Amino acid sequence: MELLKQYLDFFIFGTLGFMSFLMLWMVIERYLFYARIKLENYTHPDQLNIALTNHLTVLSSIGANAPYVGLLGTVFGILITFYDLGQGGGKLEPAAIMTGLALALKATAAGLLVAIPAILFYNALLRKVDVLTARWKQARES
Numbered sequence: 001m002e003l004l005k006q007y008l009d010f011f012i013f014g015t016l017g018f019m020s021f022l023m024l025w026m027v028i029e030r031y032l033f034y035a036r037i038k039l040e041n042y043t044h045p046d047q048l049n050i051a052l053t054n055h056l057t058v059l060s061s062i063g064a065n066a067p068y069v070g071l072l073g074t075v076f077g078i079l080i081t082f083y084d085l086g087q088g089g090g091k092l093e094p095a096a097i098m099t100g101l102a103l104a105l106k107a108t109a110a111g112l113l114v115a116i117p118a119i120l121f122y123n124a125l126l127r128k129v130d131v132l133t134a135r136w137k138q139a140r141e142s
Contacts, residue, residue, distance in 0.1 A: 005080050012073035012107045016114050019062045019069070023114070026055045027121045034128050039136045048136055052129040056122060063118035070111015077104025 034052075042048040081100030088096075 001080065001083055004076060008073060008076050008080070009107075012069060012076075013110060015069050016066060016110050019066055019118075020114050023059060023062045023118045023121065026058050027125070030055060030125050030128075034125075034132060037132065039132065039139060042136065045133070045136070048133065049129075052132055056125055056129075059118055059122040059125065063115050063122055066115035066118065067108070067111045070108040070114075073107025073111070074104045077101075077107060080104075 033054075037051070039048070042051065078101065081097065081104060084100065085097065
């Protein structure tokens, strides 16, 4: 239990930090790709769709799973708090309980701070895919 107590924050926040880094990397890569794409180079709509939606699954997965990573940290934090209370020999200190629970909830907040921008970026990029696809269809018709 001591090992979990020592490394829980590093594991949870490390995972969320990696997810944030990956999210930003994918968003920047996609915006740069969309800025320089040459729609006339694509002859088939499926070929264009594959190119435009590349890496969007990663953003969607980060947005969907970051809250669960945060929740996992919260659950483990609460488990540690209850374990420490059980080992305390019957002394219930409200300050210790509240501090433990507050520290556990920071993981959920961090998970939401990663998930919300990921979903916003994902939706913005999907809109950009729709616009570029419509422009491609319009160019093909004229």
